[in-house]
Amino acid sequence: MNGVQIRKVSFIAPSTCLPLGEKGLVNKTIRRLKKILGPVEIELSPHLFSSDQLIDHVTAPLEARAEVFKKAVRESDLILSVAGGTGAEDILFKIDRKDYQVIKKRKPIFMGFSDFTFLLNDIHHQTRIPAVYFPTLRLGPGNFKKMASLLFDEPVTYHGMLWLTPPPKRRLSGVPLGGNLSTFVNYLNRKNPPKYNWKRYVLFFEDVQIDVEDLHRLLAALRRHKVFNEIRGLVIGSLACYSKNGNYRMIQREHLRFVRNYLRDIIRKRELRGNPLPILAVSNFGHNIPDDLMAVPIGGHVVIDRYKNITFRLHRPRKNGRRS
Numbered sequence: 001m002n003g004v005q006i007r008k009v010s011f012i013a014p015s016t017c018l019p020l021g022e023k024g025l026v027n028k029t030i031r032r033l034k035k036i037l038g039p040v041e042i043e044l045s046p047h048l049f050s051s052d053q054l055i056d057h058v059t060a061p062l063e064a065r066a067e068v069f070k071k072a073v074r075e076s077d078l079i080l081s082v083a084g085g086t087g088a089e090d091i092l093f094k095i096d097r098k099d100y101q102v103i104k105k106r107k108p109i110f111m112g113f114s115d116f117t118f119l120l121n122d123i124h125h126q127t128r129i130p131a132v133y134f135p136t137l138r139l140g141p142g143n144f145k146k147m148a149s150l151l152f153d154e155p156v157t158y159h160g161m162l163w164l165t166p167p168p169k170r171r172l173s174g175v176p177l178g179g180n181l182s183t184f185v186n187y188l189n190r191k192n193p194p195k196y197n198w199k200r201y202v203l204f205f206e207d208v209q210i211d212v213e214d215l216h217r218l219l220a221a222l223r224r225h226k227v228f229n230e231i232r233g234l235v236i237g238s239l240a241c242y243s244k245n246g247n248y249r250m251i252q253r254e255h256l257r258f259v260r261n262y263l264r265d266i267i268r269k270r271e272l273r274g275n276p277l278p279i280l281a282v283s284n285f286g287h288n289i290p291d292d293l294m295a296v297p298i299g300g301h302v303v304i305d306r307y308k309n310i311t312f313r314l315h316r317p318r319k320n321g322r323r324s
Contacts (some may be wrong), residue, residue, distance in 0.1 A: 006043040006151075009033060010076035011136075012068050013048045015115045016085025017059040020049050025137050026082065032139050036148040037078075041324030048082055058087035066094035073103050078151075080136040084114025089186070092122060100126045109151065109314075114208075114287065117179030118187050124177075125194045130314050133179045133204070134295035135287075143293055150295055153314045154308055158294050160235070160308030164260045165267055165281040165308035172278055174187075174202040174232040176302045176312070181239075182214075185221045199230040202304070204296050206237030206286035211250040212258050215239065219262050228266045233278040233304065237294070238286025254279050280308060 011026065018026070045068045047059035069091050074078045081088070089291075103123060110116075110123055110131040120131040132150065139147055146156045177196075178184050184205060188194070210218070222228060238265055239255040240248055241292060260267075260279065270277045285294040294310075296302075301316040 006037050006040055008043065008076045009078045009080065010043045010045070010049060010068075011071040011080050011082055012045045012065075012072055013059040013082050013253070014037040014065050014069060014091050014119070014230070015059070015081070016045065016057055016083050017051050018049050018083055019106070022137065023049070029137050030262045031137050032144060033078075036144070036151060040078075043072075043076065044145050057085065058090075062090045062094065066091050070094075070099060071149070073099060073106070073108060077106075078107050079108050079110050080114040081110075081112030081119075083110075083130055084116065084135075086115055088112075088115045089118045089183075089192060091119065103127050103129060115183055116179045117183040120179060120298045121177065121184065121187055122194070125196075127315040128299065130297050130299035132295055132314075133298050134293070138293055142291060144297065147295060148311060150297060150314055155313050156295070157309055157311045158282070158284060158292065160310055161283045162256075162281045163308065164236075164256060164281055165277065167307070167308075168233070168276070168278045171302040171306075172202065172233050175200050175295050176204055176298055176300055177201045178204040179206075179296070179298065181207040182210065183220050185218050188225050189221060193225065197230075198227055199232060202232055202233045202235060202302055203227065203231055204235045204237070204285065207239050208287040209241050210239060210255075212254065215255055215258060216262065219259065223266075228263060228277065230275075233280065235280050235282055235285070235304070235310070237282050237284070238289060242286060242290075254303040278304070280304060280310075282310070311324070 034040060050059055052058050104127040107129055110120060112120060113133060113135040120133055123129060123131055150156045161260055236259060237254065238252065240251040242248060267277050284292045297312050297314045299324050301313045303311045
């Protein structure tokens with residue numbers, strides 16, 4: 001696993017706490033992780049099932065959540081955020097250069113979802129360490145083998161649903177970035193936004209319970225940050241609260257149609273420049289997706305072919321025996 005042996009795993013709750021009824025789900029996830037990793041030490045944050053008395057939608061006061069995070073990056077090899085919600089962004093105020101130096105040296109693997117998008121992308125941006133965008137407690141039988149392969153830096157393949165643009169003539173490869181769209185845009189909308197060479201990246205995004213007006217604002221923000229001018233490609237997951245009924249499918253189609261129409265001028269300009277913007281829609285990336293849920297290695301490596309096959313690795317494959 002890139003020279004790192006996972007000996008200790010920390011479950012942390014930087015955002016919203018878990019209901020007490022999910023203790024069994026935590027224990028089940030631990031058992032499944034041990035099947036992947038073997039005998040490992042497990043540490044559970046004391047805040048997994050508690051709430052701050054003053055701000056009851058987060059697990060604990062900021063100082064306590066930051067203390068757990070800082071301890072985990074110094075002691076654990078795999079750090080799992082158990083829930084989304086809100087609150088992960090607060091921890092950024094408490095992370096300093098020493099913390100990032102520790103992460104860069106120890107190279108722990110982070111895994112989380114939704115609100116944790118903020119920290120996953122910042123950790124990669126500051127340290128170039130890859131992290132996994134995946135709802136930790138959804139590590140069910142359908143995801144088990146693929147997660148094991150990803151953690152051991154082996155290729156993992158999923159299949160896309162629909163090209164919203166002409167498919168690329170050659171295989172598209174790059175560095176995955178993104179996660180929850182609202183949170184990723186919030187991550188960019190800072191006084192001193194992170195600087196990216198967008199032409200290296202493929203942006204993956206999903207969201208939940210947003211309407212077309214929300215989607216318009218979020219895409220406009222990405223446009224303001226000049227994301228679409230050079231980015232290698234877009235992969236779009238669920239943009240609504242998933243359900244099996246026809247209303248979900250109708251909303252999803254409307255949202256995808258809006259994305260394509262909103263970006264129509266950029267798509268045309270890039271085609272004229274000879275640098276097309278491929279946009280692929282997938283059905284297995286987002287909140288509450290029941291089957292073959294996609295795990296995206298933020299800062300890792302992805303290859304997408306014209307047949308909608310998406311292949312991830314935690315790190316870019318070696319060339320001549322060396323990481324490239």
